[in-house]
Amino acid sequence: MDAESLLLSLELASGSGQGLSPDRRASLLTSLMLVKRDYRFDRVLFWGRILGLVGDYYIAQGLSEDQLAPRKTLYSLNCMEWSLLPPATEEMVAQTSVVKGRFMGDPSHEYEHTEVQKTNEGEKVFEEDVVVQIKEETRLVSVIDQIDKAVAVIPRGALFKTPFGPVHVNRTFEGLSLSEAKKLSSYFHFREPVQLKNKTLLEKADLDPSLDFLDSLEHDIPKGSWSMQMERGNALVVLRSLLWPGLTFFHAPRTKNCGYIYVGTGEKNIDLPFML
Amino acid sequence: MGDPPSDPDPPSGPPDSRRRSSQVSRRRRSRELQPTFSEEAEAEQIPLDAGILQRSQEYLGSQSNLQGWSPGAALTQQDNLMFQAEEAQLGGIEYPSLSMGLPIQPQPYLEEGGIQATRTASLMLQQLQQGQGNLFQQLESAYQGAGPDFPGLFSMYQGDDLQFGHDAPHGPYLRDDPALQVSLSELGFTPFTVEVPEPEPRELAVQNAKAYLLQTSVNCSLSLYEHLVNLLTKILNQRPEDPLSILESLNRTTQWEWFHPKLDTTRDDPEMQPTYEMADRQRALFVRSSGGEGEQEMEEEVADSPVPNVMESAFYFEQAGVGLGSDESFRIFLALKQLVEQQPIHTCRFWGKILGLRRSYLVAEVEFREGEEEAEEEEVEEPAEGGETPDSPGEEEGEEDEEKAVDVVPKPQWKPPPVIPKEESRSGANKYWYFVCNEPGGPWTRLPPVTPIQIVQARRIRKFFTGHLDAPVVSFPPFPGTEANYLRAQIARISAATQVSPLGFYQFGEEEGDEEEEGGAGRDSYEENPDFEGIPVLELVDSMANWVHHTQHILPQGRCTWVNPLQRTEEEEELGEEEEKAEGMEEVEQEVGPPLLTPLSEDAGSLRTSTWAGATSTARRTSTPRCRRPRSRSSPAARRSWR
Numbered sequence A: 001m002d003a004e005s006l007l008l009s010l011e012l013a014s015g016s017g018q019g020l021s022p023d024r025r026a027s028l029l030t031s032l033m034l035v036k037r038d039y040r041f042d043r044v045l046f047w048g049r050i051l052g053l054v055g056d057y058y059i060a061q062g063l064s065e066d067q068l069a070p071r072k073t074l075y076s077l078n079c080m081e082w083s084l085l086p087p088a089t090e091e092m093v094a095q096t097s098v099v100k101g102r103f104m105g106d107p108s109h110e111y112e113h114t115e116v117q118k119t120n121e122g123e124k125v126f127e128e129d130v131v132v133q134i135k136e137e138t139r140l141v142s143v144i145d146q147i148d149k150a151v152a153v154i155p156r157g158a159l160f161k162t163p164f165g166p167v168h169v170n171r172t173f174e175g176l177s178l179s180e181a182k183k184l185s186s187y188f189h190f191r192e193p194v195q196l197k198n199k200t201l202l203e204k205a206d207l208d209p210s211l212d213f214l215d216s217l218e219h220d221i222p223k224g225s226w227s228m229q230m231e232r233g234n235a236l237v238v239l240r241s242l243l244w245p246g247l248t249f250f251h252a253p254r255t256k257n258c259g260y261i262y263v264g265t266g267e268k269n270i271d272l273p274f275m276l
Numbered sequence B: 001m002g003d004p005p006s007d008p009d010p011p012s013g014p015p016d017s018r019r020r021s022s023q024v025s026r027r028r029r030s031r032e033l034q035p036t037f038s039e040e041a042e043a044e045q046i047p048l049d050a051g052i053l054q055r056s057q058e059y060l061g062s063q064s065n066l067q068g069w070s071p072g073a074a075l076t077q078q079d080n081l082m083f084q085a086e087e088a089q090l091g092g093i094e095y096p097s098l099s100m101g102l103p104i105q106p107q108p109y110l111e112e113g114g115i116q117a118t119r120t121a122s123l124m125l126q127q128l129q130q131g132q133g134n135l136f137q138q139l140e141s142a143y144q145g146a147g148p149d150f151p152g153l154f155s156m157y158q159g160d161d162l163q164f165g166h167d168a169p170h171g172p173y174l175r176d177d178p179a180l181q182v183s184l185s186e187l188g189f190t191p192f193t194v195e196v197p198e199p200e201p202r203e204l205a206v207q208n209a210k211a212y213l214l215q216t217s218v219n220c221s222l223s224l225y226e227h228l229v230n231l232l233t234k235i236l237n238q239r240p241e242d243p244l245s246i247l248e249s250l251n252r253t254t255q256w257e258w259f260h261p262k263l264d265t266t267r268d269d270p271e272m273q274p275t276y277e278m279a280d281r282q283r284a285l286f287v288r289s290s291g292g293e294g295e296q297e298m299e300e301e302v303a304d305s306p307v308p309n310v311m312e313s314a315f316y317f318e319q320a321g322v323g324l325g326s327d328e329s330f331r332i333f334l335a336l337k338q339l340v341e342q343q344p345i346h347t348c349r350f351w352g353k354i355l356g357l358r359r360s361y362l363v364a365e366v367e368f369r370e371g372e373e374e375a376e377e378e379e380v381e382e383p384a385e386g387g388e389t390p391d392s393p394g395e396e397e398g399e400e401d402e403e404k405a406v407d408v409v410p411k412p413q414w415k416p417p418p419v420i421p422k423e424e425s426r427s428g429a430n431k432y433w434y435f436v437c438n439e440p441g442g443p444w445t446r447l448p449p450v451t452p453i454q455i456v457q458a459r460r461i462r463k464f465f466t467g468h469l470d471a472p473v474v475s476f477p478p479f480p481g482t483e484a485n486y487l488r489a490q491i492a493r494i495s496a497a498t499q500v501s502p503l504g505f506y507q508f509g510e511e512e513g514d515e516e517e518e519g520g521a522g523r524d525s526y527e528e529n530p531d532f533e534g535i536p537v538l539e540l541v542d543s544m545a546n547w548v549h550h551t552q553h554i555l556p557q558g559r560c561t562w563v564n565p566l567q568r569t570e571e572e573e574e575l576g577e578e579e580e581k582a583e584g585m586e587e588v589e590q591e592v593g594p595p596l597l598t599p600l601s602e603d604a605g606s607l608r609t610s611t612w613a614g615a616t617s618t619a620r621r622t623s624t625p626r627c628r629r630p631r632s633r634s635s636p637a638a639r640r641s642w643r
Helices: A006-016 A022-039 A090-096 A136-151 A201-206 B013-030 B050-065 B077-091 B107-112 B115-129 B134-140 B153-167 B178-187 B199-214 B224-238 B247-259 B270-286 B294-302 B310-319 B326-342 B374-388 B391-404 B452-458 B483-498 B537-542 B570-574 B578-584 B613-621
Strands: A043-051 A056-063 A072-076 A110-121 A124-135 A153-155 A159-161 A167-169 A187-189 A226-231 A236-241 A247-251 A258-264 B345-354 B361-368 B433-437 B500-502 B547-549
Touching (some): A006 A236, A006 A258, A043 A136, A090 A124, A124 A136, A153 A258, B199 B224, B270 B326, B310 B326, B326 B361, B345 B483, B361 B483, B452 B483
Antiparallel strands (some): A043 A056, A056 A072, A110 A124, A153 A187, A226 A236, A236 A247, B500 B547
16 A cells, blocks of 8 residues: 555555554654655555564565566564565575465574485485575565565556556546446456466457556456455445455545555465365 | 648748647637736847747738637737737647746746747737737637737738638738838838738638538547547646646546536436445434433443443554454444344443455344343244154154065164254353344344354364355355354354453352362353452563463363263153164263363464564553453454454
8 A cells, every 4th residue: 555645545454454553553654754765766555564473574665666667675573664675586485485384573583494305426315304494584575475476456547558668657547436346357466467468369459558458356266266345335345365365455436545455474375265 | 730730840830830820719719818927027128030020920921810809909019929929839839948937827838939939928928918908808709700900010911911811812912012011111021922821721721620620520429629628628727737748648538528427416326326325324323312212321321331332442452453443443333232222132242353255244242131032042943843853754764665675775874973962052152142244234133053063063164254144155074054153153163262361350250169060061150350450561471371261162072061972862762772872882081171261371282372562562652451451362353264
């Protein structure tokens, strides 16, 4: 959610039950302003909170002018001092996929994972148990990256693509109408499109290239991995992800207010197909 | 028009001017220039360059096409220049930006005008200030009337030109007009013979262009002309910053608005109907107290109302970062009040919210008043008894078939495991009754009491809630019941596992013979300790031993108090089957669970409970009173449930 409209967004996203305490909110308002100044971000998003056993991680992201460019991610333990996280790489994601369970809440914590590695020495094959240390920071980075790639949402029309390439915020976005807001196809993944090129030419002919340049949510597998509800008596659309429980996207139809926040344990719900 | 637009160089006068002229006429229609010119313009007496004049001539030549002049305009030469420059300003978006900082009213347009244009503009504005304000009124009466009457030299020429243009095309001998020739020679250059556009073809061309713009599109009744008028009106009214960069969006918006006009106030917006209905229902929540119940209300407030103080709890939860938002909490409070009025309730508590796929559940935990509940229990039991009778005729038929068949089908020896009886209400897992509703303002539905088999099965499956109580729960192993039963089972499990309180807050009541009771039964009641003095926050955070469960643990059997399933009831003994009794007798161990008020440090699974360091800092800052909320942090009631 945009740091500019933090209070309103938190209020609208409060239907999921998890939010922020008043002192955290107040600290965020101040510290995100300073982060924007120091890092020269165009827009700062408060991404959410990952619950750990001993402490929580508060995550913020900074965007440049081009909304789809790689973002810088920062984390903080107390909403006041923010530290930059390294960008996620494939190896990180692969390495941390073996770590299960909750986050500890201590960034210097190291998970130990024993792997059986086969080493060849001459003709003999040794099997050694290698203990791999994985830092919690790495795990944090990869989890945030996975969540962004999988379930970050933006409504159709909020961004538009210029002919030169960069993607900008659409300042004349007035919000989805009520009928559009109830359809899953009006919401896009806020990431580089992956499935767009698989569309048939017939489908592509109906698309508006400046607005429909992202993947829509309706083709997500498994079907039904999004729960859409109207709250506050039809005045608010709330999308909750079932794949990463804790991600809430809200949008007030006919207004500009929209945003998403993740408050959860940082664990993927692998049982999703069985639970539906 | 066939002319190439947007030539940024000022010298390419005629094509731009032609386009500009039509634009000017359009804009004149739609805007009103307020002459708020500064005094500084007066100070600038810039001599007219020949170049300027030449260009001016060209502009003037183009004015023959203008039809926006009404007679009686008293314009001097400078006025003309002003008019041209204004024209240049208005039409010249492609002009290079200015470096003169003249604070003249049409500022954004000035930036796009030529430098010379501004200089002339200053003169014109000066003129305007001197009382030639009727120009603008004339501007607005476009496409009307005969040509204007220019007293000035050029203007006179121009006026004649125009007049002639209107009435009769007498192009050539205008230049030979002796009066005009004198004026021209005074200025000292040979003007219009150099280049003078023919008035008639010019005018014709403009008319053609306008007709082209006015033609309506095939799909709709909107013409480009009208659309551009709307667009420019919108821009001029709203005056957005940097209109060029949002031009495309504005264009799209204007078009959209044309095709989606605002509905008449006499008609209802069909899309908003459900919203309005929901708002009406919620309004009923707020207006409940009206209707001559003032006195009764006062009495209720004096007495101990069973409605909980939701706002106070919400405040504490908010400090911990858990909550539904203050207005939602208030609505829940009103909904609970409504529930208390509808049902004979002794105590009531907001248990929490369970998120579902399509709708969510708000759960209230209530205790009925003594004796009130029995009437409702009977209704629940009747269908259960009705279900038992069909079984016995089935067994008899089976035996008959066996006798008839030649091959005796082996009788299945499997007997379903004995049904463990559910707990009595007000005890164990059925200690409280639960009501659910989907949204505050919606009707409250009572959940049926939970049976042990439901709890046992609920432990083995993981399913999402859809939000509809009668939805089937399709799972493996199959769940005996609908979503209402599954919901109730999950509520029972959550309550039993996660409700905690600080050590010492509750204590056991003094009863005789406590220790002599069977180990399995345990104590099942507690009362508030009046001498509780509170534990410092640090100690509460550091050690789990300072927190205790105050709800009974549910045994693997599915009940809180153990029942031996093999104890035959009287009915079953009458049916006989002593043989099977001997065969099926198994050693069933009594299941024992941790007794009430066990500290959390005894909990199995170290990761399930965690103290929250953040809460410590919060608690220190806000001096919370001694009574800490008896709620477990590992699963606040407002979190999604699938455990």
